[in-house]
Amino acid sequence: MTSPPLRLALADDQILVRAGLRALLQDQGLVVAIEADDGQSLLDQLQPGSVDVVLSDIRMPGLDGIEALRALRARGDEVPVLLLTTFDDADLLLRAREAGAQGFLLKDAAPEDLREAIARVAAGETLLQPVSTDPVRARYRYRDEAPPTDTFGEREVAILRLLAGGYSNKEIARTLFLAEGTVKNYVSNILDKLGTRDRTRAVLKAITLRVI
Incomplete structure (x- = not known):
């Protein structure tokens, strides 16, 4: 018996970006059940159990993705949240994790990586991904650059x-x-x-x- 397709809530303030993501997700057999252009609109539409995963931009006017996530968790909704970013703020990853995000992904991730990330967080896993690409490292440096106390095997x-x-x-x-x-x-x-x-x-x- 085939499992039903995953249902998603998609939040991004840029109409063209949101449309592109929607088309990409639908091409991969996913259902975009909710669309929002900011965090407040996302919260207003979400009901417990209405979607399997929330896919949200971090930077949005008004209530951003991280604040929306905090509000979602505060009202007891534990739906998995996968946050998208261009990674230009050194505090975003820590803030996202502390707010309760299950996943964190660069906007320029490959379509297959996005599909895998959605499937993983829907299955209860966590995903911290971006990692060690040079463009990411160049823009996103951890404030403590003291050398390690020993080498790594x-x-x-x-x-x-x-x-x-x-x-x-x-x-x-x-x-x-x-x-x-x-x-x-x-x-x-x-x-x-x-x-x-x-x-x-x-x-x-x-x-x-x-x-x-």
Whole structure:
């Protein structure tokens, strides 16, 4: 039996961008059930269970994507949210994660990457993606550029890349054929070497320092 297509809410203040995204998503068998040109319009239309994933621009006039996400979570709606950005603000990723976003993607991502990202967050995964491209790194530097306290082994770099993809410890363990406790120890060592207190900041600093 074929699963029903995923239903999406799409929010972007630029009409042409929104139309292009809608056409792209529909071509991939997805249903755009709600369209909004700002965060408030998105909130007004969303009802619990009405969509499987919210795909929203971050920068919109009035209520932006992150503020809309905070309001959504405050009223108890846990629908997965995938935020789109051009990545020109060094605080966006941290703000998005802290607000409760499941995913974070560059607007110039390939169509197949967008489709995969939607499917992953709909399935309950998280996605942190953009990672280590030079244009991103050039515009998005982590404020702490102190060097690591030690070098990184091949396994640690592999784990950092998976962290940058939004993988949980359990998913990393499964991917690398390690015990989950071993992965937890690796992550702890990575945080110590980078002098960061959480996974998101570790990834951002690793990108800035070209560890990944």
